[in-house]
Amino acid sequence: MSEPARRTSVPPLIVTQDNSFWFDGVREGRLLIQRCTGCGTLRQPPGPACPSCRSFGWDTLESSRRATLHSYTVVHRPQDSAFTYPLAIGLADLEEGIRLVADITGVDPADLVIGMPLEVAFTEHAHGEVLPQLRPREESA
Numbered sequence: 001m002s003e004p005a006r007r008t009s010v011p012p013l014i015v016t017q018d019n020s021f022w023f024d025g026v027r028e029g030r031l032l033i034q035r036c037t038g039c040g041t042l043r044q045p046p047g048p049a050c051p052s053c054r055s056f057g058w059d060t061l062e063s064s065r066r067a068t069l070h071s072y073t074v075v076h077r078p079q080d081s082a083f084t085y086p087l088a089i090g091l092a093d094l095e096e097g098i099r100l101v102a103d104i105t106g107v108d109p110a111d112l113v114i115g116m117p118l119e120v121a122f123t124e125h126a127h128g129e130v131l132p133q134l135r136p137r138e139e140s141a
């Protein structure tokens with residue numbers, strides 16, 4: 001007997017002193033991007049040093065959360081109880097010029113189109129983890 005797929009939890013989050021600002025941000029509904037104070041390069045995911053100039057100095061920029069779909073995959077198996085299947089996972093181009101990987105909600109995977117406008121939203125999982133999700137964005141003037 002099989003149970004319907006339910007969102008119960010996500011795999012354990014690895015929070016470190018290098019990425020805790022990012023998790024704090026998503027809990028507040030903000031997508032923060034790490035920016036090198038040496039050369040201005042943006043980086044995602046967060047890391048301790050700039051890949052361009054090796055500086056350890058950084059601050060953050062709050063993303064507009066506007067994005068377009070760069071690529072995606074649809075996962076059917078293996079299934080984890082933390083997710084609903086088929087699970088669409090997108091690689092999105094954020095307006096700021098860097099990319100974000102997140103699951104896609106609010107659209108049938110068969111209707112996904114490369115280049116479609118997306119926005120970053122946030123969803124809270126059963127144990128309080130908050131993570132970004134991509135969803136279709138209505139294009140506004």
Ligand code: ZN
Nearest residue numbers: 036039050053
């Ligand atoms: Zn740099």
